Amino acid sequence: MNTVQQSEQAFDKKDSKLVISHIIFAFVALLIGGIAGLLQGLVRSDMIQLPAGIGYYQLLTAHGVLMALIFTTFFIIGFLFSGMSKTLGGKLLPRARTLGWLGFIHMGFGTLVATVMILLNKATVLYTFYAPMQASPFFYFALVFVVVGTWMSAAGMIYQYRYWKKEHKGETTPLTAYMSIITMSLWVIATLGVAVEVIFQLIPWSLGWVEGINIMLSRTLFWYFGHPLVYFWLLPAYICWYVMIPKIIGGKIFSDALARLSFILFLLFSIPVGFHHQLMEPGISPFWKFLQVVLTFLVVIPSLMTAFSLFASFEIYGRSKGAKGLFGWFKYLPWKDIRFFAPFMGMLIFIPAGAGGLINASNQMNAVVHNTLFVTGHFHLTVATSVTLTFFGITYWLIPAMTGRKLTPKMHKLGRMQTWVWVAGMAMMSGAMHIVGLFGSPRRTAYSDYNGHPDAAAWEPYYIIMAVGGTVLFIAVLMMIYNLYKLFTLPKGYEEYPIGEVSDLAEKPPKLFERWGFWVSIVVILILMAYTIPVIDILNNPSGGSKGFVTW
């Protein structure tokens, strides 16, 4: 009985190949990005000087691109494909899988070209590539390949979803698949902005077909994409928190319908808000900035819902095991299970991380922290810890589930050690970044003593802590790479792909939640509301376009 069930549940070989390829690519990016990060920390504290004409900003460009864009995107697409395969029919349709491979090839090719251009010092423009700094056209073409590749993968997932819907008329889409479709829709809507920027502004301008570029328009298009980007990182982690963690701890999903509602709210309120990255910029009126600040803060609502439902499922589980008192359930959680422990540390760190985000977005308060290391400290907690540790936690069961292996107690232990080292390194590095940022130390800046100015001298001790923390963090990257290797050598067996069940009391989600036309229309209306007038204003700027500059 047991063996039949196991072989039934074993993952489709062809699908696991697609998933594993994405995951391995992601970890290679993490390793190279980690080397850059380590060196950055050492340079900023004046401990080393870079050899052989490598520039600090070249490293920083590589770090930003490989970490923020490549590691995350490859991991997410691989993970979401695995969930689509698992919950929508047990395997991918041939066409969906083909689209996945096409996407992988395009993204991979784009990544290689972009990396080469960065190494050749032809694209030292950081991962935000702000005009009028002008990179080689090859760099911009490479970005197009990456983005178009993700669209192909999105098309593959949507194809799988629509087919399933046709075959299962009237049924509710499994939660994992539903959340994945929202995540990819958010991504596609968001990347339209950066695609317009790259294809219609940067490429013609870098090829010399047009002379001038509208700088404020390019920045606005970038940040139209740049904020939802952070939710694109976060939502897959939320899928793990909402759907997988309850199963791993042995509990139930608190409320299926509320989980879906919170994802819808994230979709609505994460796009029309890019101005909170441009609060210190001229050319946008305070009214429109404030409007987008208000919309930004509305994601507080789904965040509160998420926090409630996660801790509710923890508590319900603990109490079902006989926990007493207000917090007695806490010790019933499976602390030794790395599939739980790593994402849980991610959740915990999301509390200070989220608080930092509220500060950043607070309109005039932004002036205190804008472009200081506080911001860098903030997103090393959000994306580089909450999201990244959750992705690591996923990896520990995903790889065995894909390869027909079984986690061992030793593997759990290696994972827990890796998590602790990461948290310790990050606490030092990010903590120091937050504090020195409040004192005004700028981000994206190589070592400088500002001609011996006393303000800058006071920053130096924090730089040392940053460098030490960064080094510990790099050790944690190496440990993770080792663990990944170990995962491929685990004993053969069966590891569950954890999909949570909904608690018996929960009801069916309303039909309205899957009327995509309706939700996308609301997104479009919100975007038009938030952006139309300020963009017209920007287009009317009479100062003319700017030529390109190569300042590195």
Added chain:
Amino acid sequence: MHIHKLEKIWLVFGIGMLGVFLLILGISTFSYGLEPPSAHQAVNMENLYDTPPFDELGLNKLNDKEYEAILTAYVFGFNTGDEEFTVPVGSTVHFKATSPDVVHGFEIPGTNANMMVVPGIINHVTYTFDEPGEYLILCNEYCGVGHEIMQTTITVK
């Protein structure tokens, strides 16, 4: 859709706090004039140094203890005219800046003076210096290989 009683309390409280918070932000922005730097005035990049006010860089005294400081941020420095800025203690200074090349930042560490300096548009920020000292002004937006050396000072005495 059923919502658990405790979750209702949690959400009502949370959303209520959010409302209060946004109200405070909005009131301080629009009634107390604490708007983020958002000037709107376009300027031609090509002959920037022939165009007012950038044809005369430096400090202009507007009133007793009120100054206008005209400067540009360029690769890789701040152009403050013939000399670095010096003002008496208690002065309010309106900084007006733009860039002849790429995007830069303008930040005075230890104060709330922080703005983006974007070519083609003038940005403003105002700060009142109540303490004497030599304040560092630095660029906080990556602008190229010499970004970390961009600096000037404003002396308050």
